[in-house]
Amino acid sequence: MSEIQTPLDAFLKWERETPNKIFLKQPVKGKQITYTFLEAGIEARKIASYLVSLNLPKRSHIALLSKNCAHWLMSDLAIMMANHVSIPIYPTLNDASIKQILEHSESKAIIIGKLDNFKSQKEGIPNIQKISIDLYGVNEGKLWEDIINKGEALTEIQTINIDDLHTIIYTSGTTGSPKGVMHTIRNFSESISVFNGAVKIQDNPSFFSYLPLAHVAERMAIGTMGFYKGAEFSFPESLETFAKDLERCQPHSFFAVPRIWTKFQEKILEKFPQKKLSFLLNIPILNSLIKKKLKQKLGLARAQYCFSGAAPLASSLMEWYKTIGITIYQAYGMTEDCILSHCNLPGANKIGTVGKTWPNTKIKLSEEGEIRIKNPCMFKGYYKAPDITANVFDDEGYFKTGDKGEYDHDGFLTITGRAKDEFKTDKGKYISPSPIELELSKNTDIEQICVVGTGIPQPIALITLSELGRAKSKEDLSKGLTETVNQLNPSLEKHEKIEKVVIMKEDWNVDNGLTTPTLKVKRNSIEKIHQQFYKSWFEMDDKVIFE
Numbered sequence: 001m002s003e004i005q006t007p008l009d010a011f012l013k014w015e016r017e018t019p020n021k022i023f024l025k026q027p028v029k030g031k032q033i034t035y036t037f038l039e040a041g042i043e044a045r046k047i048a049s050y051l052v053s054l055n056l057p058k059r060s061h062i063a064l065l066s067k068n069c070a071h072w073l074m075s076d077l078a079i080m081m082a083n084h085v086s087i088p089i090y091p092t093l094n095d096a097s098i099k100q101i102l103e104h105s106e107s108k109a110i111i112i113g114k115l116d117n118f119k120s121q122k123e124g125i126p127n128i129q130k131i132s133i134d135l136y137g138v139n140e141g142k143l144w145e146d147i148i149n150k151g152e153a154l155t156e157i158q159t160i161n162i163d164d165l166h167t168i169i170y171t172s173g174t175t176g177s178p179k180g181v182m183h184t185i186r187n188f189s190e191s192i193s194v195f196n197g198a199v200k201i202q203d204n205p206s207f208f209s210y211l212p213l214a215h216v217a218e219r220m221a222i223g224t225m226g227f228y229k230g231a232e233f234s235f236p237e238s239l240e241t242f243a244k245d246l247e248r249c250q251p252h253s254f255f256a257v258p259r260i261w262t263k264f265q266e267k268i269l270e271k272f273p274q275k276k277l278s279f280l281l282n283i284p285i286l287n288s289l290i291k292k293k294l295k296q297k298l299g300l301a302r303a304q305y306c307f308s309g310a311a312p313l314a315s316s317l318m319e320w321y322k323t324i325g326i327t328i329y330q331a332y333g334m335t336e337d338c339i340l341s342h343c344n345l346p347g348a349n350k351i352g353t354v355g356k357t358w359p360n361t362k363i364k365l366s367e368e369g370e371i372r373i374k375n376p377c378m379f380k381g382y383y384k385a386p387d388i389t390a391n392v393f394d395d396e397g398y399f400k401t402g403d404k405g406e407y408d409h410d411g412f413l414t415i416t417g418r419a420k421d422e423f424k425t426d427k428g429k430y431i432s433p434s435p436i437e438l439e440l441s442k443n444t445d446i447e448q449i450c451v452v453g454t455g456i457p458q459p460i461a462l463i464t465l466s467e468l469g470r471a472k473s474k475e476d477l478s479k480g481l482t483e484t485v486n487q488l489n490p491s492l493e494k495h496e497k498i499e500k501v502v503i504m505k506e507d508w509n510v511d512n513g514l515t516t517p518t519l520k521v522k523r524n525s526i527e528k529i530h531q532q533f534y535k536s537w538f539e540m541d542d543k544v545i546f547e
Contacts, residue, residue, distance in 0.1 A: 005162050006185050007192075007227045008080040012157075014230035015041045021204065021230070024070035027237035027245060028135060035070055037230075044074045045153035047111075047131065047144065048081035052154065054129055056084070056108045059164065063087040063102055065121070066113025068209045068235050071133050071144065073223060075111045076213075083158045086167045088214035090517040091115055092510040095124030097178075101170050102126060105180060105383065112138050162186045168383050169216055171335050180383030181216075181335045187377035191220055191338040192228050194358050198345055199305060205252035207231045208299070210242070212517045216335040217309055221255050243267070246299035254303045257310040259519040261317060261328065262447070264298055266466050268324070269444060281323060291325035300326060307331050309339075310518045312415055312434060315352040316442040330354050332415065336392070336399055338377040342413050353412035363413075364398060370419060371405045372398035404432070421523055425453045429495035433459070433523075436488070436496065443484040445469030445477060448508050448515075450526050451498070456538045458499035461485075462530060464507050477503070478544040485543065502537050502545045 014021070019038035026033045035043070051062065062084045066072050079086045087105045089098060091114075098121055102110065109129035114136040115121065122140070130141025166185040170178040207226050211218040226233055234249040236242040256264075272280070280290050295301045306321075309331045318328050329346075332354035333339030341363075344355035357363050361375040374397055381389035392400050404416045417432030424430050433451035440449050440461055447466040453459035469477060481501045489497040508514035514525050537545055 005189055006080070006160055007188060007224050008077065008157070008160065010228040010230075011037075011041070011077055014227075018204070018230065022232050024073065025232065025234045025249075026070035027235065027241065030237070030241075033070070033135075035074075040070070040074050040077070042153055043148055044077035044081055045157075046148050046151040047075065047078035048157075049152055049154040050131070050142070050147045051078065051082040051084060051109065054109065056129075058083070060084045060108040061087050061105050061168065063089055063105065063107040063110040064113070064214075065089045065091060065098065065110060065115070065125075066133075066136075067091040067115060068211075068213050068218070069114040069136070070233070070235065071111075071113045071135075072213050073226075073233060075113065076223070078111075080160065080166075081154055081157050083160060085165050088167065088169065088219070090170075090212055090214045092212075092517050093121070093124075095121050098124030099126065101178065101180075102128070105168055105170075111144075112140055160185060162189065165380070167219075169214070169219070169335050179385060179388065182380040182383055183338060183377075184380060187338050187379070188220065188224055190360075190377040191340045192224055194340055194360055195221070195225065196228065198343070198358065199253075201225070201229055201253050201304065204230045204232065206234065206249055206302070207253065208234050208236075208246055208249045208251040210236050210246075211255065211257065215310075215518050217255065217333065217339055217518075220339050221307065222253075225253075243299075247297060248299075250296075250299055250302045252302050253305045253307070254300055255307045255309065257519050258308060258313045258317075258441075259448075261308060261313060261321070262441075262466070265317065265320060266444065266468055268294060268298075269468060277324075294324050295326065298326075305329060307343075309333065311520050312354075312438050314438050314441045318351045332403075332413065334401060336379045337373050337375055337401075338379070340375045340377050341373055344412075350408075350410070350412045353408070353414045355413065356411050357413075362398070365405065365407075366394075366400075368419070369404040369406065369416065371401045371403045371413070371415075373401060374398045423452065423454045425459065425495060426455055426457055431459055431496055436461075436492065436498065439488050439491075440484060440498075443480065445472065445480055448521055450508075450521050450523055452523075452527060452530070452534065454527070454531060454534070456499075456534050458495070458497055458538070460500040460502060460534065460537060461498050462502050462504060462526065464504050474546065478542070481544045500537055500540070500543060500545055502547055505547045 015037040020036050022034050023037045023040045024035040062079045064075050087107050089101055112132040118138050132138040132140040133144040162185045166183055168180040168182055170180050207222050209222050213219050213223050236245040280286050306328050308328050313330050321328055329344040331343040333341040340358050342354045342357055364372050402419050405413050407413055417434040422430050422432050436451045437449040445468055446463050448464045450462045451459050485498050510517055514522055
């Protein structure tokens with residue numbers, strides 16, 4: 001990879017060497033549209049040529065609003081070819097949030113791709129140059145298809161300065177307004193270089209891209225890594241076809257967030273209740289057949305690596321996956337450090353931890369246990385926010401993550417909580433909710449958890465139900481949740497013991513603003529809605545309360 005300096009160099013190498021190999025597979029209405037490296041290269045060059053023809057200022061900011069699809073990656077390539085800077089936007093954001101990012105980033109143009117409800121987002125786009133894609137039912141500004149049919153391909157791709165700004169990634173943010181994290185091209189290539197040295201993914205793998213490419217983890221570990229490895233990308237057509245699309249793809253590497261791993265487990269347990277599954281796995285002749293069948297059905301039969309990130313994954317869930325032959329490697333990284341922080345890997349995988357530090361990464365813990373990091377691909381600051389940038393680095397240039405952690409004697413890091421998530425009960429004692437939430441998540445009736453307790457004597461757990469939980473009677477649910485709390489409480493400090501479990505009426509999701517696009521619970525938003533009820537819930541007689 002020495003001659004490959006940039007993600008664009010990597011793509012051009014595969015286009016040159018394997019022009020007729022399938023690069024992108026896009027499902028539309030049940031059919032697969034495919035693009036070879038050569039075909040994708042031609043489309044990207046034509047879009048790049050159109051961007052150049054707009055005579056925008058050098059290194060302009062070009063926004064990209066789309067779900068993961070073939071055109072997201074072609075747009076990314078086109079923006080690089082035109083020597084501009086990409087501004088990816090989460091496809092689930094509302095019009096006000098889209099407007100805020102477009103205005104703050106000073107985007108001069110936007111590519112609008114595959115979206116679930118563009119009508120509701122349209123008002124958020126100011127009067128800037130627009131390219132839209134008719135294939136996905138969007139007709140705004142200039143049509144992608146018209147550019148491809150009538151336009152000329154860019155003949156000369158400018159030499160890119162590796163230290164130029166490559167992208168501004170707006171954090172999904174569990175608190176406050178999103179911040180624009182600035183990364184150079186070198187940051188991306190450095191991160192991939194280290195990742196590629198440690199994770200031995202074959203050339204020309206199959207990748208399945210479904211977590212938002214606007215998020216750094218998917219952009220790096222799947223999107224950019226795919227450019228370097230000459231991957232064949234597949235995408236889900238919709239939520240309804242997700243399982244079928246993943247099963248058809250059978251990717252060689254798979255990245256998921258805890259909510260996805262929980263959902264997969266839920267689906268398996270619907271068909272094979274735990275007693276039945278355990279019985280079948282205990283029969284030697286059936287054991288390997290059952291594992292093979294489950295992995296095939298999940299779409300993970302070929303997966304050399306299964307990663308989990310974005311939030312802590314319960315050890316019990318990882319152990320459960322091991323029983324069906326799937327090893328999950330938990331990783332830890334942030335938008336700011338270009339995800340180069342910690343990771344479990346084959347031969348060095350300790351369940352319950354986020355692994356050891358990557359090569360070239362320096363870590364220290366502050367007196368309060370905050371994780372601080374320095375690496376060769378650290379972000380160049382928050383866009384137009386020098387004061388905030390200055391505040392997140394300490395005197396030695398280490399980035400203050402806001403996460404707390406502990407190392408064991410083998411050098412594996414365990415995340416013990418997030419400093420900002422800590423709350424104080426009216427007894428004046430601080431509580432870190434994350435470890436408690438992880439323990440509660442062992443109960444498969446629970447989908448999401450937020451342990452709270454500001455202004456009441458003991459913490460309470462707000463939860464949403466999984467499909468398994470919803471199928472149960474109130475009596476059975478109450479019994480199971482009470483048992484879980486009774487098993488957990490003796491291991492907690494007196495001030496940490498859970499007093500009540502409150503079952504929420506509605507799910508927490510992106511649409512109602514209660515999770516981030518990567519499905520992390522937005523604690524502040526949940527507290528804002530429910531804090532007024534904490535005292536009355538606490539005073540109720542029942543241990544389990546149905547909101």
